[in-house]
Amino acid sequence: MSSNVSDFKTRATEKAGDLRHRSVIRTALRSYEIVRDKRKAAFQSWESARQAAAETKWEAVNHLDKHLEALTAKLEARGTKVHWASTGAQAREIIAQILRDKKARSIIKSKAMTSEEIHLNDALEKEGFTVVESDLGEFIVQLRHEPPYHIVFPSMHLTRGEIKDLFLKELGDAPSDSPEELTMVARRVMRQKYITADVGFTGANFAIAETGMISITENEGNARITAALPKTMITLMGIEKVLPRFSDLALFLPMLATAGAGQPMTCYNTMYSGPRQPGEVDGPEEWHVVLLDNRRTELLADAEQRDALHCIRCGACLNVCPIFRNVGGHTYGTTYSGPVGAVITPHLRGLQEWKHLSNASSLCGACTEACPVKIDLHHHLLQNRRNASASQPSFFEKLAYQVFGIVANEPAFWSLAKKIGWLTQPLQRAIKGSALDPAKAWTKTRDLPPQPRESFKDWWSNRK
C-alpha cells in the first residue's frame, strides 16, 4: 500500500471519529447551506444559470489555445509581462527570478490556491525571501505552519478561541476572542507588511480573453492593497481560468459568490488590465502574469473528464460532500480536497498514487448536484476507478469479482452461498468484529442483518 493511501486512512480514522471536528464543520456548513439556498433563490433560475455557465466554460476550455493567445496579446499590449510555465518547478523559478531581479526581500500575498499547488512559499522561504499571507484565513494557517483546510475557507476548522490562543502565542496580542478584535490584531500586523513589501503576489479568479484582464474576487480588500502598494506585482493563474468575454463576469461573479459563500457578490471584485500607465498616479510599475499548466493539458486531452477544467474553485462540492464533512480538508493530503480534488489530483499528480481518493466515496452525487458549472464529478470518480483498475488491477479484488460473477450467474451456486450464509450465522455472531471475522471492516461498528431461512427466490418458487 502506498504511503499516500495509508496516510489518508490514518488521518481519516482520526478525524472521522473526532466528534468535536464533526460538530464544528457541520455547524459551519449548515449555516452556509442556509445562506447559499437563499442566494440561489435570488437567481431567476439557478438551473439555467448553471447551464449557461457550463456552456461558457465549455467554449473557453475547448478553445483554450485561442483564448490564451488573445489574453496574452491584450495583456502585453498594455505592458504586462506574460510568462508560460509548463510545470510547477518552472513557475517557481520564473517567480524566484523576478524576485532576484528586483532584489526583493519581502513578498505580500493574497490568496492563491495555485501557489499552494506549486508549494511556492516553501521554495521562496528556502531562498531567504519573507512571505506573508494577507488573506485572514491564510494568515492564520500560515501562523500554524499548515496548508489551508479548505480552498475557500482556509481556517474553517478553527474556533475563535483557538485563533485567539494562536495570536497570543505568535503575535503577542489578542485582547479577546471576538472576531472583530482578532481581525484588528491581524490588520495591524499586515499593514506594516504591506508598507515594507517589495513585491505583491496574487492569484486570479478569472481572466478575460476579450479585454486582457485578470479578475480577482475577495471579501477583505487585501488583494487590492497587495496589488496597489508594492512596485512589482506578480499574478499566478492556472490556464483554465480564462473566460472568453468581459460580459461573462456578469454571470460568473455572482455565481462564484453564491456557490462559494452564499453571498450575492463578494465585497470586492477588481479587474486588472495592466501595470501603471503613463500619466497614472498609482498601481504597480511592473506586472508579471504567470500562466500555469502543471498537467492541466493532460486533463484537457481527456475528453471524458475535460469538464473538470470548468472548475472555478468555489468549494461548493467540498461543502456538501459527506466525506469532506467527516474527514476534513487536511486528510486528503492534496492542495485541492473534496470531490474536485479527488477527481483532478490523479490527473495532476498520478492516477495510481491518488486513486484512493476516488475510491473514498459513496458516489452519492451531492457534489455534482452542487457544482455551479456542472462538472460531472461523481461519475468522474467512477471513471478514475475504472481507469485505475484497468491499468493496474488488484489481483485479489479482480479474483473476488470473478468468483462472485460465477456464483451470481449460476442459480445452484447462488442458492448454496445463501445456505452457507444462513448456516454460519451463529458463527458470524460469535466472532463478530474480531480479528477472525472476515467481515470485520463492517462488523466492527455495524451489525449484520439477520438472514431469514427462506429467501425471496425460495418464496417465489414455493408459491407456484
Place this chain on the structure above:
Amino acid sequence: MDALYLRAGISMVEILERLGHKVICPNEIACCGQPPFNSGYWDEARTIATPVLEKLANAEAIVIGSGSCGAMVKKFYPDLFKGTRYAELAKQVAAKTWEFSDFLVNKLGVTDLGAKFPHKVTFHDGCHGLRELGIHKQPRALLANVQGLQLFEMTEVSCCGFGGTFSAKFPMISTAMGEVKCTAAAETGAEYIVSSDSSCLMHIQGLLSRQGKPTKTISLAEVLNTQ
C-alpha cells in the same frame, strides 16, 4: 433483497399483483453487477450484467425495488455496454426499467394503495434513486396516502454512508456518515426510517442495532403493503 430483505421483494410482488399485473422473477438473475462496476472492474461487471440483459430483453416493463440497482440498469448499463454488441439492447432495457415507486406513481398513476401504518416516520432518499433517477416526490406521494402515517422530514439530506464496497474499504468514513444520518433521523422524532433502498436500510439498521438506538427501519414496499 433476495437473501436479507425478502419482505421488501414479497411486498412488491403482492402490490403489483393486486394492481392486476403479471409478475415474473427470473430465477437466473441474482445481481445487476453493480459491485464490480463501482469498483472499476467493468469486464467483471459485464460478465454479470450480460445474462441480466438477455433475461430482461422481452419484458414489457422492468421494475426494480432499489434506486441503486435501478440506477445501475437504467443509467449505467448504457455506459457499461457502450461500444459492445449489447449497446443497443442495454439502451432498450434501460428505457423500460423503472424504480418501484416511480413505476407506481408515474407509469401506473397510482398513489393510494390503501395501506395503514399508524406511525411517525421519516424518509431516507437513497442517493442513486435521488440523484441518478430523480426519485423524490414519488415515495412521498405514496406515503401521503398511507392511513395514520405521519412523515417528518430530516433537515439534512445526506448519504447514509453505505456506498457498497466503500463501506468496507473506508469503514471509518462510512460509519461516521451513518452516524450523521442516524442523528438527523433521530432529530425528527420518527419511530421508523423508511427507504426504497434495502442497502441503505441495512447500513442504517446495522448502526442503530449496534448502538442500541430505538429507531427502526422498514422498506417503502412493506409500508405500502400493510393493510
